[in-house]
Amino acid sequence: MVPKIGIALGGGGARGLAHIGVLKVLEEEGIPIHCITGTSMGAVIGALYSQNPKADEIIEKFRENLNADFYQQLGLNHLKKESAREGEFFQQALQKIKKRIVINLAMNKPAILKEVRLREILAKFIKPGNIEDTQIPLGIVSTSLQSGQDILFRTGNIIDALTASSSIPGFFSPxxxxxxxxxxxxxxxxxxxxxxxxxxxxxxxxxxxxLHHFAPIKELNIIEIMTRVNLITSRNLAHLMVNKADLAICPDTKDIQWSHFSRAEELIEAGIQITKAKMPELHEIIRKKYPWYKRVFLQI
Incomplete structure (x- = not known):
C-alpha cells in the first residue's frame, strides 16, 4: 500500500502555472496524489488536475487558451503592459483602481470587474460539475470577509467555489x-x-x-508603503504555511508577475526543474516515515 500523499497548491496568479510543472514530474515519477487542496490559482490548477490527472493535457489546454481574448476577458490587457517598475499584480491593480476610484465611488462599486467575468474564463478551463465528483479528492479554499476565516469547499458546484477562491480583492467582486x-x-x-x-x-x-524578492520602492507614499506591507505579510504567511508540509516546493519564478500569463512556458519549466531536484528529498521522507514502503516498493 502506497502512502496517501496530499498536495497543497498556493495562490500566485500567472505564477500558479508552475504548479502544472510540479504535478507533471510527480506524475512521471509515479508519485500518486491522494488529495489536493488549492487557493486561488492553485485551486484552479488543482481542479483541472483533479478532474483529469494528466499534466500534459492541462499544459495543452493553456497553450490553446492563453490568447488576446483571455487577457481582454480578465481585464489583464492593460495590466500586462504596465512597466516593470510597477511590480506585483496587486500593485498594478492598485494603480488601475486609483485611476478609477472617483468613478467607482460614485457608482458604489466593490471592485473593477464583476465576478461574472471570472466565471466566464473559468468555464473555458473547468468542466462543469461538483467538487465531490472529481477523480482526485479536492478542497478549494476561500476567505470570509465577514469573519476572516478560511472557508473550505469539498462539495458543491466547482465553478462557484473556484470563483470565490480566485476573487482578487478590489479587482473582482466578492x-x-x-x-x-x-x-x-x-x-x-x-x-x-x-x-x-x-x-x-x-x-x-x-x-x-x-515572489521571493521585491523590486525597490520608487515612490515613497502611503499607498506604496501599505502595498509593500501587505506583500511582506502575505509572503511571510505563505512561507509559514508551506513549511508545515513534509516537503516544501518553491519554484523559482524570478521576476514573473501575477499578470504575466504570456510566460507560461517558463513557469511550467520552473515547476518541472524544482520538482526534479526535490525528488531525492521526497523519497528520503518516504523512506524515513514509511520503512515498509522502502522494502516493498523501492526494493533497497
Missing amino acids: TSVSDDLLTDGAVSCPVPVQFLTEMGAELTIGVEIN
Whole structure:
C-alpha cells in the first residue's frame, strides 16, 4: 500500500502555472496524489488536475487558451503592459483602481470587474460539475470577509467555489454565499497545507509560488508603503504555511508577475526543474516515515 500523499497548491496568479510543472514530474515519477487542496490559482490548477490527472493535457489546454481574448476577458490587457517598475499584480491593480476610484465611488462599486467575468474564463478551463465528483479528492479554499476565516469547499458546484477562491480583492467582486462575502483564499490561507490531513493525507507536499524578492520602492507614499506591507505579510504567511508540509516546493519564478500569463512556458519549466531536484528529498521522507514502503516498493 502506497502512502496517501496530499498536495497543497498556493495562490500566485500567472505564477500558479508552475504548479502544472510540479504535478507533471510527480506524475512521471509515479508519485500518486491522494488529495489536493488549492487557493486561488492553485485551486484552479488543482481542479483541472483533479478532474483529469494528466499534466500534459492541462499544459495543452493553456497553450490553446492563453490568447488576446483571455487577457481582454480578465481585464489583464492593460495590466500586462504596465512597466516593470510597477511590480506585483496587486500593485498594478492598485494603480488601475486609483485611476478609477472617483468613478467607482460614485457608482458604489466593490471592485473593477464583476465576478461574472471570472466565471466566464473559468468555464473555458473547468468542466462543469461538483467538487465531490472529481477523480482526485479536492478542497478549494476561500476567505470570509465577514469573519476572516478560511472557508473550505469539498462539495458543491466547482465553478462557484473556484470563483470565490480566485476573487482578487478590489479587482473582482466578492462572491455572495448565504449571508457571507467570500474573497481570494490567498488572503487568509496562501498555501492550504493544514486541510490535507483532514482529507486523509499521510504525507503532505506544499507548493508556494510567491515572489521571493521585491523590486525597490520608487515612490515613497502611503499607498506604496501599505502595498509593500501587505506583500511582506502575505509572503511571510505563505512561507509559514508551506513549511508545515513534509516537503516544501518553491519554484523559482524570478521576476514573473501575477499578470504575466504570456510566460507560461517558463513557469511550467520552473515547476518541472524544482520538482526534479526535490525528488531525492521526497523519497528520503518516504523512506524515513514509511520503512515498509522502502522494502516493498523501492526494493533497497
